[in-house]
Amino acid sequence: MDWAGSDGVRYSLPRSAFVDPAEVNSVVGRAKGDLFIIDIKGADADDSYDARLTFKGGQLIKRSVASGEFPREHREDTVYTNLPAGD
Numbered sequence: 001m002d003w004a005g006s007d008g009v010r011y012s013l014p015r016s017a018f019v020d021p022a023e024v025n026s027v028v029g030r031a032k033g034d035l036f037i038i039d040i041k042g043a044d045a046d047d048s049y050d051a052r053l054t055f056k057g058g059q060l061i062k063r064s065v066a067s068g069e070f071p072r073e074h075r076e077d078t079v080y081t082n083l084p085a086g087d
Helices: none
Strands: 002-004 010-012 024-032 035-042 049-056 059-067 075-079
Antiparallel strands (some): 002 010, 024 035, 035 049, 049 059, 059 075
16 A cells, blocks of 8 residues: 655555454554654554554554554564565
């Protein structure tokens, strides 16, 4: 999925970054230095989760998903790297 942000930057989001979050309760986006961060909170009780998508230069560089109830015990971090095509 690709889109142009209000900042004029073209953003790219792999499907794996957004197919899991369900029952979204809130989404908040904010700039932090040269990063753009989207925080997603969803579900409730033992199904609750907190997800964070971190972008740099229009590219997703990290996705973190943690349990809403036990964030220290249940967490998944994915790092995205855009490598140029080889010769």
